Amino acid sequence: MWAVHNDPKLWDEPNKFKPERHLDSDGNFIKSKYVIPFGIGPRYCLGEQLAKMELFLFLTSMVQKFEFLPNPDDKNLPEMESSGPVFLPRRYKVVAKERGSR
Numbered sequence: 001m002w003a004v005h006n007d008p009k010l011w012d013e014p015n016k017f018k019p020e021r022h023l024d025s026d027g028n029f030i031k032s033k034y035v036i037p038f039g040i041g042p043r044y045c046l047g048e049q050l051a052k053m054e055l056f057l058f059l060t061s062m063v064q065k066f067e068f069l070p071n072p073d074d075k076n077l078p079e080m081e082s083s084g085p086v087f088l089p090r091r092y093k094v095v096a097k098e099r100g101s102r
């Protein structure tokens with residue numbers, strides 16, 4: 001697995017931490033068969049399900065404890081856009097405010 005994640009034929013400067021190499025020009029994750037964080041086959045990570053559950057619990061607790069609001073300094077909030085049958089908001093910055101605080 002180390003050889004795949006550090007192959008200079010696949011990655012520019014593989015020894016450097018560059019998460020942007022996995023993003024497209026819009027900031028969306030690009031899925032790659034060469035990114036295998038939990039392994040594959042008979043030696044896959046037994047903790048994969050635990051890691052995914054912990055991530056779910058972390059994000060759920062963030063939503064429970066904080067209110068995510070548009071940045072008050074940004075006066076130009078984007079309109080909703082339609083991309084097929086679904087309306088999606090354009091990207092904008094948010095501020096996390098602790099619930100119950102003013």
